[in-house]
Structure formats: structure tokens, C-alpha cells
Amino acid sequence: MNLTNEIIQQKLTEKFGDQLYDFSEPYGMLTFKAPKDLNLKVLQFLYDDETLRFRFLTDLQAVHYPNSKGNELAVVYHLHNLVDNVRIRFKVFTDIAKPDVFSATALYRSANWMERETYDFFGVNFIGHPNLIRILNVEEMDYFPLRKEYPLEDMTRVDKDDEMFGR
Amino acid sequence: MARPVQYNTTVKFEGIPEGYMGEGFMATNLEKVVSMARKNSLWPLPFATSCCGIEFMATMASHYDIARFGAERVGFSPRQCDLLMVIGTIAKKMAPVLRQVYLQMAEPRWVLAVGACASSGGIFDTYSVLQGVDQVIPVDVYVPGCPPRPEAILDGFMKIQELVNAEGLRRRHSDRYKELLAGYGIQ
Numbered sequence: 001m002n003l004t005n006e007i008i009q010q011k012l013t014e015k016f017g018d019q020l021y022d023f024s025e026p027y028g029m030l031t032f033k034a035p036k037d038l039n040l041k042v043l044q045f046l047y048d049d050e051t052l053r054f055r056f057l058t059d060l061q062a063v064h065y066p067n068s069k070g071n072e073l074a075v076v077y078h079l080h081n082l083v084d085n086v087r088i089r090f091k092v093f094t095d096i097a098k099p100d101v102f103s104a105t106a107l108y109r110s111a112n113w114m115e116r117e118t119y120d121f122f123g124v125n126f127i128g129h130p131n132l133i134r135i136l137n138v139e140e141m142d143y144f145p146l147r148k149e150y151p152l153e154d155m156t157r158v159d160k161d162d163e164m165f166g167r
Numbered sequence: 168m169a170r171p172v173q174y175n176t177t178v179k180f181e182g183i184p185e186g187y188m189g190e191g192f193m194a195t196n197l198e199k200v201v202s203m204a205r206k207n208s209l210w211p212l213p214f215a216t217s218c219c220g221i222e223f224m225a226t227m228a229s230h231y232d233i234a235r236f237g238a239e240r241v242g243f244s245p246r247q248c249d250l251l252m253v254i255g256t257i258a259k260k261m262a263p264v265l266r267q268v269y270l271q272m273a274e275p276r277w278v279l280a281v282g283a284c285a286s287s288g289g290i291f292d293t294y295s296v297l298q299g300v301d302q303v304i305p306v307d308v309y310v311p312g313c314p315p316r317p318e319a320i321l322d323g324f325m326k327i328q329e330l331v332n333a334e335g336l337r338r339r340h341s342d343r344y345k346e347l348l349a350g351y352g353i354q
């Protein structure tokens with residue numbers, strides 16, 4: 001029997017009830033949202049369940065939605081069932097003023113690198129991460145560059161004005 | 168059969184310094200001789216990080232042949248080299264490495280910034296890219312272009328040669344030079 005999106009959704013609903021919401025299938029990939037306190041429980045369930053077996057964390061990243069107040073930062077998990085070759089994705093949302101999310105490093109070793117990267121660029125504070133420091137940017141950086149809170153170009157700069165290039 | 172080289176009458180002897188010449192001897196300034204020697208045997212250290220580096224590879228290869236200018240010997244050890252060629256985008260995280268390479272070079276040392284990125288950050292007007300290597304080390308010659316053609320790199324190299332030739336032996340001991348280095352926090 002193939003593991004279909006319907007079965008996955010049914011299993012998740014049996015376990016978590018209506019705490020998981022917004023199920024959809026963009027391009028055939030099951031996607032849903034979860035409260036941020038449940039993220040480890042959902043991951044653990046998806047990992048342990050004998051039919052689901054999502055034991056590979058393909059990707060983990062954040063998205064900044066500056067207009068949704070109180071839920072500005074989304075942390076997105078991409079999971080892969082290598083046996084049945086099925087992928088799913090789910091998001092948890094957190095307040096940018098207190099961006100605390102539980103770390104998945106204990107469950108997936110690959111989360112270590114990706115959570116550091118997500119911290120580096122979005123400032124998501126992964127609770128329980130063994131070494132949450134910057135990984136790609138310079139250590140002295142005191143901001144999170146991929147948050148949508150900066151103008152694309154610094155209007156006050158003069159060193160790249162046209163007149164500097166004789167135009 | 169006559170060797171074709173006898174018809175090669177366009178060979179140019181360059182840079183014989185002024186001096187008093189007689190049969191079998193020549194008297195001139197030591198400074199001029201040293202400048203001439205330095206100018207024609209610069210050892211470049213290519214710090215090539217991106218697409219400009221590809222142009223530099225063409226510059227080194229037979230068609231453009233930077234060896235014609237005495238830069239045959241491309242060294243990859245900063246301790247042996249005279250000319251640091253910064254060729255390509257320098258990320259902010261790379262800046263301390265570049266500075267370290269510069270500090271490891273022995274005096275006299277020159278720096279050539281090749282391309283828009285090394286000169287000014289180029290199109291990468293962003294949080295992760297150094298906006299010109301002159302923010303961390305002093306630069307002698309800037310080569311514009313994105314990327315510059317090999318001719319432009321050669322032109323920049325010849326500008327460096329002019330600087331080397333014109334530079335006195337004592338310039339590196341001058342207060343002005345020390346001030347410049349102090350401006351970058353070196354020594």
C-alpha cells in the first residue's frame with residue numbers, strides 16, 4: 001500500500017486533533033502548520049510512527065512575514081520518507097520579539113548546521129541547540145540580515161552615487 | 168640557413184638608467200639599478216576569488232603572457248612575493264585573511280585591485296561583501312571592469328611597474344608611508 005498524503009493527514013489528525021491546521025497540497029506536497037510548542041512532538045511522531053517513517057530532515061529554514069503581527073517568523077521543516085519516497089513540509093510560527101523554538105538537533109543531526117544557519121540569518125533562538133552561534137556571517141555582525149526590516153539600499157550612502165563614477 | 172632572429176630588429180631595450188658609461192663599465196645610481204631590477208622581476212601573488220580570476224588566468228597564459236613583463240613567477244607564498252593582486256569579490260569574512268596575507272608579505276610590497284568588486288564591492292552592495300579592499304589594506308592601482316579584459320589587467324600591471332620604477336629606496340621608511348600604514352592599523 002502506498003503512503004499517500006491522505007493517510008499521512010489522517011494519522012496526524014488522529015494523533016493531534018485540530019491542533020494542526022491549514023492542510024494543503026501545493027504541487028502534490030503535503031503542507032500544514034503547527035503551533036510552535038508542538039514542533040518536537042510532531043517531528044517525533046513523524047519519525048517514530050511505523051508507517052510514516054519520516055527519518056530524514058531535508059531542509060530547515062525560516063521565513064520572515066513582517067506584516068503578520070505576533071507570527072512574524074515561520075520556521076519551515078522539510079521531511080523525507082526515504083522508504084516510500086514521500087516528502088512533507090510543515091511550518092511553525094513565532095513572535096519576532098521572542099523567537100524561541102525548540103531545537104530538533106536531538107532528533108535529526110542534520111538540524112545542527114541548518115539551525116545555526118537559520119539563527120545566523122533570521123535570529124531564531126533554537127532552545128536546546130548545542131552550539132548556537134553564527135556560521136556563515138562574520139562573528140561581529142550584530143543584526144540578522146535576511147529579516148525584512150532593512151531598506152534594499154542605504155539611501156544615505158554617497159560613495160556609490162552616479163557622480164562618483166563620472167555619470 | 169639564416170636564423171630568422173636576425174631580421175627581428177624591433178627588439179627594444181628598455182630602462183637603461185642614465186649614467187656614465189665607458190668601455191666595459193657603467194656608473195650610475197644604486198637606486199636606479201635597484202628600481203629597474205625590481206620593476207622587471209615583480210613576483211605577483213594572485214588572490215583570485217571569482218570571475219576576474221578567470222581573466223587573470225588568460226593574462227598569465229601564452230596569448231597575453233604576463234611573463235613578458237617579468238612577472239613570470241607567480242608565487243603562492245606571500246613571503247616571497249612583491250605584488251598582491253586582489254582579483255575578485257572579497258567577502259567580509261575573507262577580509263581578515265586578505266589582511267593577514269598582506270601582513271605576511273615583506274616590504275617593499277604593492278597591491279593591485281583588479282575588477283569592480285575588489286575596487287569598490289562592485290554589484291555586491293550587500294551586507295556580506297567588503298566594499299573595496301582598500302578598507303582593509305592600502306591599494307596602489309585599481310583596475311576597473313566587470314571583469315576587466317586581460318589588456319586592462321596588463322595595463323594595471325604596467326602602472327604598478329611605473330610606480331615601482333619611480334619609487335625611491337627610502338620611500339618605505341618615510342613618515343608619510345608609515346602614516347598610511349598606521350591609518351590601516353598596521354604596525
